[in-house]
Amino acid sequence: MSPENVGAADVRTPQDARAQAKADKAYRKALRPWFKKKRFVIPLVLVVLIALGSQLGGGSDAGTGTGAAQSNSADSAAQSDARIGTPVRDGKFEFTVDKVENAGSTIGTGPLAATAQGKYVLVRVDVKNIGDEPAMLDATSQTLFDSQGRKFQAVTEFGALPDAQKVFLENINPGNTVSDAPLLFDVPKDVAIDRIELHDSMFSGGVSVSLK
Structure with missing residues (x-):
């Protein structure tokens, strides 16, 4: 080349x-x-x-974190057919709904008296602590549903009831039961109540009980 x-x-x-x-x-x-x-x-x-x-x-503890939420959701689904008088569980509590009362438009007397926007519905439940530590029932974490699927949160006016201490700053020790704890809801006057969803805390999955 x-x-x-x-x-x-x-x-x-x-x-x-x-x-x-x-x-x-x-x-x-x-x-x-x-x-x-x-x-x-x-x-x-x-x-x-x-x-x-x-x-x-x-491997997580079923009583804490995500495992608890999944467990509670499963419990809620399994007990969705529960009715008044049927014990159901969510987290640390076992609930038994005793009765549902129409409490009218006014509750309490004197300075503690309260007037509803619509009417008050009072749901009374027995609450047993099935956990290993004292636990407090949070009344405002409980919700009511009507036949239209509308959701109503429990109101704080339950303080006007004579037995309000059962759900206000009251610890329930393990194995103990608080009977007839009052859960108060302010609902429309013509509402058709369907069910209540009960929670051991605002973070739990909840369990549903039919009130029909």
Whole structure:
């Protein structure tokens, strides 16, 4: 080969250099082992993380955190057909609804008297602490539902009732029961009550009891 031909063959433009670099990169990528490629690595990492999450979740205490919420939700579904007089459980408490009363539009006397926007409905429940520590019933975490699916939160005017201390700053010790605890709701006068959802706290899954 003549010197003129050698010099001509070695001359490369910047475009040629970039094209050669891309070709080299593609070649190295094609030779890379399958387990180092992103399309295999990313799904593999996701599978490992999901498996670890399942293991950690399955080993958690059913009485705390996410495990408790899942357990409470399952309990609620299993006991959705419960009625007045049927014991049901949520978290640390076992509830038994005793009766439902139409309390009228006014409750209490003197400075503690309260007037409803519509009318008051009073649901009385027995509450047993089935846990290992003292626990306080939060009246305002309880909810009532009507036949239209509307949700009513318990009101704080229960303080006007003579036995309000049963649900106000009153700890229930393990194994003990508070009877006829009053849960008060302010609802429309023409409401058709359907069910109550009872909670051991505002964070629990709750359990439903039919009031029909």
